[in-house]
Amino acid sequence: MLIIDVITIFPGIFDNIVDFGVIKEAFKKNICQLNIYNLRDFSGMKQDRVDDRPYGGGPGMVLMPEPIDNAVAFIKKKNKIKKKERQKVILLSPVGEKLGQSKLKYLSKLENMILICGRYEGVDQRVIDLLVDFEISIGDYVLTGGEIPAMVIIDGVVRLLPGVVGKEESLKTESFEKNLLDYPQYTRPPVFKGMTVPDILLSGNHKRIQKWRKEKSEKITWIKRPDLFDKDS
Numbered sequence: 001m002l003i004i005d006v007i008t009i010f011p012g013i014f015d016n017i018v019d020f021g022v023i024k025e026a027f028k029k030n031i032c033q034l035n036i037y038n039l040r041d042f043s044g045m046k047q048d049r050v051d052d053r054p055y056g057g058g059p060g061m062v063l064m065p066e067p068i069d070n071a072v073a074f075i076k077k078k079n080k081i082k083k084k085e086r087q088k089v090i091l092l093s094p095v096g097e098k099l100g101q102s103k104l105k106y107l108s109k110l111e112n113m114i115l116i117c118g119r120y121e122g123v124d125q126r127v128i129d130l131l132v133d134f135e136i137s138i139g140d141y142v143l144t145g146g147e148i149p150a151m152v153i154i155d156g157v158v159r160l161l162p163g164v165v166g167k168e169e170s171l172k173t174e175s176f177e178k179n180l181l182d183y184p185q186y187t188r189p190p191v192f193k194g195m196t197v198p199d200i201l202l203s204g205n206h207k208r209i210q211k212w213r214k215e216k217s218e219k220i221t222w223i224k225r226p227d228l229f230d231k232d233s
Contacts, residue, residue, distance in 0.1 A: 002032040002110060002161060005075045006150055007068065008117040009050060011036045013147045023155060026164045034154065035075075039063070042070035051120055060121035068127050072114060079112050086111040088133040090153075092146030093118050096135030099153065103136070107153065108160040115153065117146030179228045181221045183213040 006014060014036045018027045026032055040048035044066065051061040072089060081087040088110055097103070107113055116123070116132070128135065138149045159165055186197040200212050221228050 001030060002108070002157070003035070003079055003112045004032060004154055004157075005035045005037060005079075005112065005114045006117065006154075007037050007039050007071045007075075007114065008145075008147055008150070009039045009063075009119055010117075010145070010147060011038045014151070017151055017154060022164050022166075023158050026158045026161060029163065031161050031163050032158055037071055037075065039067050039071060042067045042074065044070065054121060058121070062121050063119060063123040063127075065124040065126045065130075068116060068123060069131060072116075072131050075114055081112045083111070087114070088112075089114045089116065089131050091116045091118060091123065091128060091132045091135045092137075092149040092153075093122065093135040094137050094140075094142050096137040098140075099136050099138050099149075099156075101156075104153070104156040104160060107157045113153075113157075115146070115150045117150050119145040179221075180217040181225055181228070183216040183220070 008014070014034075018024055018034060027034060039050050043050050049064075050067045051063050054060070054062045076087070079087070088107070090107075090113055092115060116127070136149065136153065138152050143149065186201055190197050190202070198212070200208055203209070
């Protein structure tokens with residue numbers, strides 16, 4: 001079972017993440033476990049303070065190292081993961097490695113991932129140097145905190161766990177699975193506002209359908225994301 005631990009100063013953001021779709025089923029079946037920790041509970045300071053002004057001046061506040069260190073130590077002691085390579089501490093950060101499907105697959109093989117949600121101007125660098133295994137970004141833009149990126153990781157990882165998605169074949173044909181974007185999908189009715197479903201999809205010839213889908217995936221990828229072809233080299 002994968003244990004996902006999230007450290008945040010806004011735990012309420014995660015209240016409904018396990019209430020819908022296949023993610024709900026994953027937690028219901030005990031395929032994985034989600035624990036949300038309020039960083040302020042590990043402060044040890046008056047008013048549960050977890051941030052302070054940056055040394056050297058500058059705008060905003062920085063999350064202090066002690067509360068994060070306390071939280072990570074508590075989680076590791078509680079989980080008792082024997083193989084350290086099966087437990088990773090991850091900081092959600094705009095300067096991190098950009099999240100991709102291969103990273104989600106890697107994370108889905110862990111026993112425990114601890115997600116630290118940054119806020120304000122970020123976290124004290126000593127947290128990164130001493131505690132964090134790697135940093136992850138979900139794109140080249142800045143958000144108000146790491147909570148939404150953490151949700152993206154949780155959603156992307158949980159659906160890869162065995163037994164979560166009904167047909168594993170569905171996972172194998174998705175966008176990015178083979179460095180290709182997904183092919184166009186159609187359902188009923190066969191005609192909508194004068195636009196028809198391609199005849200080949202109604203033919204029942206599965207071999208020709210697979211060939212058509214592959215060709216469409218390659219064409220769409222070439223037009224929209226040609227950079228994905230470079231990943232095969």
